[in-house]
Amino acid sequence: MDQALSVPDPTPELLQRAAAVRRAALELGRLDNGARRRAVEAMAEALEAESEVIVAANRQDLESAEAEGLAPALAARLRLDGPKVASAVEGVRQVAQLEDPLGRRQLHTELDRGLELERITVPLGVVGVIFEARPDAVIQIASLAVRSGNGAILKGGREANASCRAIHGALRRGLAASAVGPEVLELLTSREESLALLRLDGLVDLIIPRGSNALVRFIQDHTRIPVLGHADGICHLYVDREVDGAQAVRIAVDSKTHYPAACNAIETLLVHRQAVATFLPAAIAALRAAGVELRGDAEAQAAGVPMAACDADWDTEYGDLILAVKVVSGLEEALEHIARHGSRHTDAICTSDPERAERFLASVDSAGVYHNCSTRFADGFRYGFGAEVGISTQTLPPRGPVGLEGLVTYRYRLRGHGQIAADYGSGGRPYSHRPLPL
Structure with a gap:
């Protein structure tokens, strides 16, 4: 991506769409495990039902890419035939069966009698994913996002526009048959929108780039939103x-x-x-x-x-x-x-x-x-994650193929009965810090 490109402010229309994703994500994050699991299964059924439409759209993209002389490596990533769609659907179904990543109590401590602290896994919120070619990335990321209670704003390369539109339409129709609002998945189709996505801090919680070194470096250099990914695969x-x-x-x-x-x-x-x-x-x-x-x-x-x-x-x-x-x-x-x-x-x-x-x-x-x-x-599906949102080479977690665990964070919850901090410390009550069962 050209480093000289300027990053525009998001348009009012894009802000509205991003805000709609965030509202839908908040509702999704409140649903129980069964509802989220059924939504992902409905996405798989819709993809299977519309596989011929998706493959036909991909052929259209491949023909355009061939006419424009797309690099062989990108053309290979762009191709999405029937067996590849079937494999992606199998991955979505595997994601549906994974253990619920939300609501896990990672820590449970009594600070004092009647004052209990716990750390609970919760969704990130909204992820923005920008990728080149690889229309199957829409399938992987959408299924992981919904299963983990997150919204997703997706932007594929222009070479995959027809494929991405067909996949996105099928996914949203699948969600419409479930308890999850289709607005939780948004697709961007222009370069201007993908650039403006980098300015959606406050509405987007994580950017995941999947593509060339140049793409990843550009995104890292032009956003205040945290970025997860890798620039090179040497x-x-x-x-x-x-x-x-x-x-x-x-x-x-x-x-x-x-x-x-x-x-x-x-x-x-x-x-x-x-x-x-x-x-x-x-x-x-x-x-x-x-x-x-x-x-x-x-x-x-x-x-x-x-x-x-x-x-x-x-x-x-x-x-x-x-x-x-x-x-x-x-x-x-x-x-x-x-x-x-x-x-x-x-x-x-x-x-x-x-x-x-x-x-x-x-x-x-x-x-x-x-x-x-x-x-x-080195692949999320082969690791048993069902799919992956990307591969991270950073030192801090998540690292390697990133599945559901990369799309959750945690929240500390403290429940008390009127305690105040001034009652503790020097000359006051001591903390018990007693471990409690998870």
Whole structure:
């Protein structure tokens, strides 16, 4: 996104729409678990009933994107065929069955007799989500928002406008058949509206960007609303000297080729010098057979990687069938490389040595750190969250794939019988601070 763009003030019409979402969210947050669960199930039924309409709208978007020369990585994220809609509907139904995230008592303490403190989970309020391509993000985020008692204002890229409109219409028709007001889900369709969304502090409680580095950085720099997300997905796979070579090849191929446009696909393959002879030739053959363009350092080229890597390759998220390969002296150099060039998203090690595996898992400061498995598992659906609102690489929670728990906060409630603070402290009554059952 162009950093020179100015962020306009929201129009009166946008303010009214955002206020309507907030009012509907307040009502939604008061509904019980059963009502929210039934609303999400109704959303799934509506999506299933209108799947052909959604797929047809997506074909319209794909045709326009092809005519405009949309980048292959974005085109892959834009595509929404029948099986993908069916998978998304399955995710919505899984969200409906998840444990209620609201009303959980996290803390219960007696400050003094008759003065009890508790901490209870409550909805955030309204989330604003801005994403590129990925029309299925509307489905994921809407289901998680309703299940957790939140409103959502959604803005997809213009390349996905027809798809987003069709999905949004189905979701709202589903909600209309439930106890939840359809106004709880709002869709923005213009760039001006998405920019003005960044100025809706007071009406929107959290912004979640899903897209390019440029999009995320722009949003972080131009709003006072808290932002949850990640700018880069530079993921690594390190193949250690003691390794099951055939297993490591399968993991490398899956991590790169299963969905190369995803942020959890690897962009760099690090290989221990002592594993070059046993692992790298087979890996090169398998990756090239899968259509991967390989770029390597001098040692990797000597082992058969056909192209030279430049310094920029170690810091690039390709989102495509391109992989940088580097030979390292061992675990310590691999850790140093990841610390310097990684994006704290997801990194993995292939090794048969449990001590080195544990050192890797304890040393890599990423949201996901894996041993002997593909980085493609970094996904809310695969984690059992049903769906995700995004992936966060920040240190503070929530971190990694963010599901329902990322859309709730908590509130302290204190119940008393006329107590005042002046009665306690120096020379006054002591606090008991006695833990009570949750």
